[in-house]
Structure formats: C-alpha cells, structure tokens
Amino acid sequence: MRTWHILVSLGLILSSALGLLVMAGEARVLLAPPLQAELTVQEFPLPPDMGVDPDRVAGFMARELQQRLDDDIAIRMSLKPDIVKKVKDIVLPRVMNVVVVQSMMRQIPELSQLLDLGSFRRTVSGSITSANAADDVALTVPGALLATVDGEKVRVTKTSTGMAALELGPMTAGQSRQVTLWLDDSAAGVDLGQSILLGAAAGQRGRVLLWGDDGWFGADIEALRWGRWLVGANLAAILAFGLASLVLPLLARRQDRTAPAQPQPAKPA
Numbered sequence: 001m002r003t004w005h006i007l008v009s010l011g012l013i014l015s016s017a018l019g020l021l022v023m024a025g026e027a028r029v030l031l032a033p034p035l036q037a038e039l040t041v042q043e044f045p046l047p048p049d050m051g052v053d054p055d056r057v058a059g060f061m062a063r064e065l066q067q068r069l070d071d072d073i074a075i076r077m078s079l080k081p082d083i084v085k086k087v088k089d090i091v092l093p094r095v096m097n098v099v100v101v102q103s104m105m106r107q108i109p110e111l112s113q114l115l116d117l118g119s120f121r122r123t124v125s126g127s128i129t130s131a132n133a134a135d136d137v138a139l140t141v142p143g144a145l146l147a148t149v150d151g152e153k154v155r156v157t158k159t160s161t162g163m164a165a166l167e168l169g170p171m172t173a174g175q176s177r178q179v180t181l182w183l184d185d186s187a188a189g190v191d192l193g194q195s196i197l198l199g200a201a202a203g204q205r206g207r208v209l210l211w212g213d214d215g216w217f218g219a220d221i222e223a224l225r226w227g228r229w230l231v232g233a234n235l236a237a238i239l240a241f242g243l244a245s246l247v248l249p250l251l252a253r254r255q256d257r258t259a260p261a262q263p264q265p266a267k268p269a
Helices: 003-024 054-071 073-078 081-095 098-106 109-117 225-258
Strands: 035-043 122-130 134-140 144-149 152-154 164-171 175-183 197-199 207-211
Touching (some): 035 197, 073 081, 098 109, 164 175
Antiparallel strands (some): 122 175, 134 164, 134 197
C-alpha cells in the first residue's frame, strides 16, 4: 500500500469521525477549556407600545395633583386662592416634568426595569461552568440591559471600552452558574458568536458556545431534521469508505503473504 493512500484514508477516517461527534453533540468535550459558557440566543418580541412612557406618567401625575388641589377642601381652606394658583401654574409643572419623573423612576429598580422593557429585543441564557477555581469571572455581552444569575437580578456593568458586562465574581472548582440576559437593539447588528466573551483573573480566557444565532453557515441543520440525517449519512459513508480503503489492501497483502507458494516448473537443461 502506498504512503499517500494510507494518509488519505486516515484523514477521511479522522475527519468523518470528528464530524459524527459534532452531529451527535459530543464534540464540545474535546479540548474544552476549564472555563466555558453554553448559551442560547432567543428573540424577545413585544406587543406594540409595550413599556412605560415617562411623559405620560408625568402628565398623569400633574393632572391628578391639580385635580386634588381643586377638590381637596382642607387645601382650599388653608391656602389662599393666589397661592393655590401659583402651585398649579408654577410648582407642579416644575416638579412633575418628564425629566424629573424619569429620574425618579430610574432610581427605583422595579420601575427602571419597566422603562427598559420596551427596548428588549433578545435574550441570552444558559450556564457558565468552571472546572478549576477562578476569580473575577466576567461575561461581556453587547447591548445587555438586564441580567439574572441563578434566578437573582444583578447589575450590568460597563467595561473600560464601553462593553456591557456581567460580573460573576469568584467561582469554585466544578461550580456552575445559570445566567439570563436581556439585550437591546444594538445586539441585532453584531455577531454575538464573536462578541460574547468569557474571562477571569490572571488573563484566563474561557470558551463561549452559542446556539440559536442567525446567519451562520449550515444553520439549516438546526431546523431541518432530514438535513442532519443527510450530513450524518454522508459522514458515515466517508468513514466506511476510509476504513475499507485502509483495511482491504492490508488484508489482501496479508493473504498474499500467507498463501502457499506455487511450485515453479523446472528449467530445461
């Protein structure tokens, strides 16, 4: 058997075996780093006009307070009419304007999340595991507005470059954290597979495995079941061909060596 024949057969066998591992979902354990994130991207559609408009809230509160000034007997008896008019015309518009109301709502975590609700476009959820102990574990996700870790709401911070980041802190060996992040419109125009990064202290870089991202080569395999079987069957055929092309010549050579030698006719004198 020629050397190139052996090398080609081995290449076919290894590549098809690796492809079958990928199709079976077992290739992720090959050469996996200690720090790894397995995340799923999903769209987050909202009904039209979903969310809280600070302008409407400010206008509603101002109208209600003005109505209370007119209807409350105790206020009318304790304040002079000109004072009540000044409160309605000067004080309330300055206190209940949209900027002040939005600032107050931002200071209340629950209301702040409602203000961001209309900006949610995608969610990224999954698990982050660390085989070894790691400090200052962080995940950078573009456009992240809100995040939860193990079911508890946490604050999304900003890196020195302006990227939104989720700080997980220290992780013990074998620990796993469940994370969920809500993203805004800025995450729609970027490649999340390249933008979501995982790292820890001392320059440790983790690996991010992402499912559900749009536009990747071979994305139809995720949606078309027959496509998976087609690719898997092709890989299995290549694997069988590689094995046959490697084993059959070896068996033929071995058979030639073990075959009894045929008697040679005597040469004439």
